[in-house]
Amino acid sequence: MSFLALPHIGFVIAAYAITFVAVTLLIVGIVLDHRALRRALAPHESEARGHPDLDGAIP
Amino acid sequence: MPSLTSLANPSRFMALTARALPWLAGAAALLFAVGLWLAFTAPEDYQQGETVRIMYLHVPSAWLSLLIYTAMSISAIGALVWRHPLAEVSMKAAAPIGCVFTFLCLVTGALWGKPMWGAWWVWDARLTSVLVLLLIYLGILAIWNAIEDQAHAARVAALATLVGFVNIPIVKFSVEWWNTLHQGASVFTLEGSKIAPEILLPLLVMACAFTCLYAALHLAAMRNQILRRRLRRLAILTASETPPRSPIASVEEGARA
Numbered sequence: 249m250s251f252l253a254l255p256h257i258g259f260v261i262a263a264y265a266i267t268f269v270a271v272t273l274l275i276v277g278i279v280l281d282h283r284a285l286r287r288a289l290a291p292h293e294s295e296a297r298g299h300p301d302l303d304g305a306i307p
Numbered sequence: 308m309p310s311l312t313s314l315a316n317p318s319r320f321m322a323l324t325a326r327a328l329p330w331l332a333g334a335a336a337l338l339f340a341v342g343l344w345l346a347f348t349a350p351e352d353y354q355q356g357e358t359v360r361i362m363y364l365h366v367p368s369a370w371l372s373l374l375i376y377t378a379m380s381i382s383a384i385g386a387l388v389w390r391h392p393l394a395e396v397s398m399k400a401a402a403p404i405g406c407v408f409t410f411l412c413l414v415t416g417a418l419w420g421k422p423m424w425g426a427w428w429v430w431d432a433r434l435t436s437v438l439v440l441l442l443i444y445l446g447i448l449a450i451w452n453a454i455e456d457q458a459h460a461a462r463v464a465a466l467a468t469l470v471g472f473v474n475i476p477i478v479k480f481s482v483e484w485w486n487t488l489h490q491g492a493s494v495f496t497l498e499g500s501k502i503a504p505e506i507l508l509p510l511l512v513m514a515c516a517f518t519c520l521y522a523a524l525h526l527a528a529m530r531n532q533i534l535r536r537r538l539r540r541l542a543i544l545t546a547s548e549t550p551p552r553s554p555i556a557s558v559e560e561g562a563r564a
Binding site for chain 2: 254255256257259260262263264266267270271274275278279281282285286288289292293
């Protein structure tokens with residue numbers, strides 16, 4: 249019997265597909281957020297370097 | 308060996324997590340590869356047939372939904388009692404991840420329930436309490452988004468998280484306290500596991516993979532929250548550096564306009 253002809257295999261495929269999509273969206277969301285934050289921080293950080301007040305803002 | 312206090316310092320946290328994240332992500336990828344191979348080569352269950360393979364996603368998602376909420380509650384105590392910024396960051400970063408895994412637990416459960424029980428959903432104590440958990444997660448996310456002052460939002464979210472923790476033992480023990488269609492505990496019991504080793508092994512490997520993935524995502528999301536705070540603070544500091552405009556100049560500009 250082929251894999252796709254197995255009983256209830258549609259439910260199994262749907263479960264794995266939904267999990268894959270949800271986990272991928274979560275990972276992509278976090279990675280894109282990180283990139284956007286790094287881009288937004290770049291000009292501030294070059295200004296902050298060597299400045300006593302602004303240096304303190306960098307945790 | 309660094310002390311717990313030094314690990315809780317944001318700068319040290321950023322440095323340590325930068326080193327730990329690739330290892331965690333690598334471990335998660337490796338465990339997923341092995342887990343998925345085991346999940347699809349394991350024999351089918353004598354009663355559930357092929358649908359037992361849904362359990363390799365459903366059970367780890369369910370465990371994570373409880374684990375993440377517990378981690379959020381511990382962070383909430385840290386945020387309320389010690390007002391520690393990393394505790395607030397941890398609490399905020401965990402909420403969307405917990406929400407996704409709780410959603411996955413409910414969806415994969417429904418996809419298993421339809422062929423096995425003949426229904427997508429039943430108002431059983433376990434299913435209902437997990438649905439309540441999802442609503443609590445959504446409520447906490449709404450609090451973070453609705454309150455602009457993040458310090459105030461952190462206090463309200465921490466209180467809501469601690470109140471919502473009441474639901475965690477209800478989820479866990481619902482199958483013992485009430486007569487439920489959902490099965491009772493079978494992986495870890497006092498008498499040992501009730502699951503055949505051929506099915507238990509892929510389940511445990513997938514649970515480890517999900518846990519590594521969650522740890523990596525939580526750390527990455529916490530790093531993002533720290534960067535967001537850094538950006539906000541730097542923006543405020545650079546704005547305060549700009550010399551204030553004199554009232555006379557403003558009047559002159561107004562007159563010209």
